[in-house]
Amino acid sequence: MIGSIVYLDHNATTPMHREVREAMEPYLGGARGNASSMHALGREALRAIDRAREQVARLINAEPDEIIFVSGGTESDNMALQGAARARQDHGKHLLVSALEHPAVRRTAQALQADGWDADTLEAGPDGRVDPVAAVARVRPFTSVVSVMYANNETGVIQPVSAISARLPEPRPYLHCDAVQAAGKIPIDVAQLGVDLLSLSAHKMHGPQGIGALYLRTGTDIEPLLHGGSQENGLRPGTCNTAAIVGFGKAAELARRSLSEDAAYVAALRDDLEAAIVTLVPDATVIGRGAERLPNTSNIAFPGHDNHELAAALDQHGIAVATGSACASGSSTPSHVHAAMGLSAAMSRSALRFSLGPDTSEESIARTLNALRSILG
Numbered sequence: 001m002i003g004s005i006v007y008l009d010h011n012a013t014t015p016m017h018r019e020v021r022e023a024m025e026p027y028l029g030g031a032r033g034n035a036s037s038m039h040a041l042g043r044e045a046l047r048a049i050d051r052a053r054e055q056v057a058r059l060i061n062a063e064p065d066e067i068i069f070v071s072g073g074t075e076s077d078n079m080a081l082q083g084a085a086r087a088r089q090d091h092g093k094h095l096l097v098s099a100l101e102h103p104a105v106r107r108t109a110q111a112l113q114a115d116g117w118d119a120d121t122l123e124a125g126p127d128g129r130v131d132p133v134a135a136v137a138r139v140r141p142f143t144s145v146v147s148v149m150y151a152n153n154e155t156g157v158i159q160p161v162s163a164i165s166a167r168l169p170e171p172r173p174y175l176h177c178d179a180v181q182a183a184g185k186i187p188i189d190v191a192q193l194g195v196d197l198l199s200l201s202a203h204k205m206h207g208p209q210g211i212g213a214l215y216l217r218t219g220t221d222i223e224p225l226l227h228g229g230s231q232e233n234g235l236r237p238g239t240c241n242t243a244a245i246v247g248f249g250k251a252a253e254l255a256r257r258s259l260s261e262d263a264a265y266v267a268a269l270r271d272d273l274e275a276a277i278v279t280l281v282p283d284a285t286v287i288g289r290g291a292e293r294l295p296n297t298s299n300i301a302f303p304g305h306d307n308h309e310l311a312a313a314l315d316q317h318g319i320a321v322a323t324g325s326a327c328a329s330g331s332s333t334p335s336h337v338h339a340a341m342g343l344s345a346a347m348s349r350s351a352l353r354f355s356l357g358p359d360t361s362e363e364s365i366a367r368t369l370n371a372l373r374s375i376l377g
């Protein structure tokens with residue numbers, strides 16, 4: 001709940017954790033120094049950033065010097081794809097990007113195509129997953145980057161990233177993974193995933209908005225998108241946002257601590273919600289149900305209904321849900337994720353996304369079901 005609102009849109013953004021806000025507070029006044037300054041205040045800011053780098057690294061089993069702080073998931077995805085593609089162009093100008101990716105990856109691949117790269121799409125099956133064998137069969141000797149997300153933002157379906165990594169042929173392309181939705185919801189281990197680049201965003205895991213990270217495995221080459229000072233090893237110049245970075249670090253530490261307990265709690269509530277909706281609306285379809293999914297996400301089609309009308313009606317009842325991903329909601333174009341799964345446009349336009357969080361209560365679920373009962377008659 002946020003005030004009196006039942007908030008079921010955690011995949012769009014999450015409420016900031018109280019301890020995150022408290023950790024950031026001392027750094028919100030500018031007098032805390034620039035982390036690049038030599039004096040005591042600057043050194044203290046740098047120490048705080050280094051601590052956060054360790055906290056974020058620990059969440060994904062990386063080394064602290066493999067973490068580059070950036071402005072969020074979108075920048076991290078851009079930096080991974082553009083940076084790696086440009087650094088490896090002598091190797092080849094071919095990219096493979098899954099059909100399920102967030103626009104931060106898809107549109108970056110399109111921009112690279114406009115600049116002379118060849119980008120192919122890895123199709124998904126009706127279960128919302130990319131098939132690892134079929135994906136790897138598309139790799140060519142001159143493929144420089146493959147990008148497959150960890151968990152989809154609309155359906156929550158988890159992708160077989162480690163299976164793809166294990167099968168990648170030599171010469172091995174770089175493997176990028178957008179883990180923005182997975183972080184804080186399921187464990188992430190970059191070594192076990194076998195990825196070279198991985199993207200994170202703090203506001204999806206109870207941290208502040210406008211801060212994220214790119215994991216860059218030691219030895220991975222990228223070209224910076226920005227040019228300037230030597231911050232973040234010269235790969236992401238610009239004065240560091242100390243308060244946001246400290247908040248991200250705290251959010252990572254809290255997520256690591258409570259991840260398995262939170263996952264079990266939200267999965268049980270999510271399953272109850274789905275069971276009750278399917279009882280209430282017998283032809284309702286849980287999209288991606290057959291596959292392994294994030295514990296908090298439920299994407300449900302209500303055949304014969306318009307998802308914008310349903311979401312607006314729920315909003316009137318004080319229930320916040322999404323019609324698709326946050327960046328595509330408001331558009332009447334059917335979701336590219338649903339299209340990739342072979343769902344009809346009509347089915348896609350009837351789908352709502354409910355994304356729960358550890359702050360979601362049983363009462364919130366009961367209120368949501370009551371609202372749906374009164375809306376659907």
Ligand code: PLP
Nearest residue numbers: 072073074102104153180181201
């Ligand atoms: N990647 C995925 C899978 C997302 O869901 C989002 C946000 O919705 C992003 C990237 C972009 O992250 P940010 O909002 O931090 O730019």
